[in-house]
Amino acid sequence: MLRFAVVLLVVLVHAVAPAHGHQETKDEDGPSLASVNAAVAYVDGDDLVYGKNADRAVPIASVTKLMTALVVLESGQSLNEWIEFKERHIPAPANAYTRIRIGSELQRGNMLRIALMSSENFAAYTLARHHPGGYDAFVADMNAKARELGMENTVFVDPTGLSVDNRASASDLVKLVVAANKHPEISEYSTTRYFTARFRGPRYRLPFGNTNALVHRESWGVDISKTGYLSEAGRCLVMLLEFEGKQLVTVLLDSLGTRSPMGDAGRIRRWLSTGSSGSVAAAARDYARQKNETYSETDSSVSAN
Template sequence: MIRTAIVLALTVLCSLNVSRAMAIERSELQLASVNAAVAYADDEGLVYGKNADRRVPIASITKLMTALVVMESGEPLTEWLDFRERHIPAPANAYTRIRVSSELRRSDVLRIALMSSENFAAHTLARHHPGGYDAFIEAMNAKAVELGMLKTTFVDPTGLSVDNRSTAADLVRLVRAASQYPQIREYSTTRYFTAQFRQPRYRLAFGNTNVLVHRESWGVGISKTGYLSEAGRCLVMLFELDGKPLVTVLLDSLGTRSPMGDAGRIKRWLTTGAGGSVAAAARAYERKKNAAYAASDGASVSVN
């Protein structure tokens, strides 16, 4: 009798919790990012999409695919790689503090490419791929097809080219695949790192480009930022929300901190239903970019 009462009480409590969860009335989510996608890592489909199927430049978000190809190549992470003079011109400004001819272990080259978005590091990883640079680009595109990223194209490993294009929905697939590698999770969320180069021997300090990795409350499991003038400010993340891994893809924002602000708005929207608000300048930027996208390829604006 007592056991039956306990079971009944627990059933009622669970029903109340479900009812409360279902009772959350969500306002329309307001984001500064022009294109976005939100999904639980373990579920198919999107929780939210904003122009999620629009093909756009993705800047250094590219480096997540670079990391995935490196890991799947099976090449030893302990191998020392030399930084060779570029064999092709960089598509955009590629300033680096790394000295030509110096060496660094592949694991650390990958780490600084992810956490600090070091372009020379990403380029060097491709140069040392079996078959060389061109084979690396082919592997990037082959992996995209394998993952079902059918609207994605890569032409370089850094993201400096505006011809590296994808969609927010496709990038959700990329984050899910990258999250299967503990090294990518660790390297992309490293807060600070001092790289120890040799020949010549010197050190360089690097910091993570995403301020949210420094906040324990976020539990960030994967992070990658990106920026080109044509791509705007971009951010992809995997973080824990109520015990479930959530993927957020935020593409083309005006301000440096706008994607981080959007991540916070998404988090509040899912937990409280509050849609938030964005600055007037962000709204104006979005209208301008939507008009430019429509003019260039006839893309229609859709919010799901």
Template sequence: MYRKSIAGLVLLLIFSLPVVVHAAQKGSGNVDADIQGPNLASVNAAVALAGSNDLVFGKNADRSVPIASITKVMTALVVLESLAPLDEWLVFQKRHTPAAANAYSRIRIGSQMRRADVLRIALMSSENFAAYTLARSHPGGFDAFIEAMNAKAKSLGMTGTRFVDPTGLSAENLSTAGDLVRLVNAASKHPEIREYSTTGYFIGQFRKPGYSLSFGNTNALVHRESWGVGLSKTGYLSEAGRCLVMVSNMNGRQVVTVLLDSLGTRSPMGDAGRIKRWLDSGAKGQVAEAARQYAQQKNAAYNSVAHSTRAALD
């Protein structure tokens, strides 16, 4: 009976008063997760009802941090809003600038693929050469594509966000968990992004020369019907940790989950499960000691950088 009463209270607060919960967190930079919500391995996080930018839970949700391949959600949004034809064949050209990190790809330089499929493998399989090619093939060119990414972020009110490349290989691509809720909600309006990002498996067809490659989704949760994943993107860089943004079914509601900077490969998925259980029952859950220590170290590093920045400005 006590468990059910707690669950009812949590759902009342979350589904009826999201603005109030968010207002208590906005601008704080740090939210006490032990009091406000579930225990998470992710250093930065945000949770909102799909379609709303008001957070029902946040953890360091206004801290700008590297976001790795979560970047590709904005890349997809810019591609679709450019209205470039999705059936156009794009050429995978050799990079005109060096990649900021390892950019190995199985795709052959000079081969071609339709823009729709290039976008699909960039989202579902986080194919970096695909994301680069989408930007390189932008009607206004590569630099104009980056400008469009930042202009779109500004128009969405993503004040803690900036982009310098379309793949997420650069640690200079920064955003906040709260900003990424805005991005996910905007991206969710496009059926192509919802479909492509949640494709489980895909065999890509190339021409000149003709060959095929198999691709798998980087988020294991898209294969589980109980999650009802409607949009998904994972990311990883050493500077960004493990990241995940997702729209999924949690207790009969479509929920946006943003998880940034986790230690382990499966930690974001574990956090998603903890959030789902918290929404259902109020249970805060537990995270491994290694994850807690990692979060303490990263928080200390973030705070040190912030302190140094403030000191330099004073």
């Protein structure tokens, strides 16, 4: 019976993974991960603790919004200023459903909050529209900041992550998180669990929730968080954690299933604590649970988070 169960779990991994273009792999010197690309590093370290295809440039979906936040904060514009949600001047690269009403206003700081915590695409777009020099200048500043940070495998074409042409490597995103860590607003906004935004002109309210379930768990000590999803990018999760007295950056890109990046994050912590790399059985359970799962998030966008 035990032999049959082991064979069944191995079959599950190989049966499900090829259908989605993913295969759980076990790195000889690291944890078993469902994510195709990964990077792990301590903030005060010079090198990666672990990497899996860490220098490969891939679509990063709404992880883009961490760079959006960095450019907004370093522009020096007031976070208390009320700014208007204008109709898009260019079509969205993908489905960009929003509950926000065109013509209404929200304070810049709270606009940035819902862009980070709930991945509100219209908020990220609007922040770029109100940048000094306008939208195109904002995107140019995103790329300039990437070059300044030494993100050699990174390019941005929009501030939301809806475009598949926003690409970066996992190791580059470690550098982005380290830079974001210098701004306490990014930590506060990205880990806000729930928030009710109060708009004006007209006056109305909308509730928002965080797209990363781990921010609700005190034991994880999440200091910075950003999720991402496009069909071309898979599930993405970037976090800064308090781990054993140090700040740990975890980057997981192109994973299968809503919970798979969180499972990978747990396997990384276990590997760092115990040296255990995880198991084929755990990966098989992830794949079996996720293969027919319908995408459902508190995120206000349909195509990316």
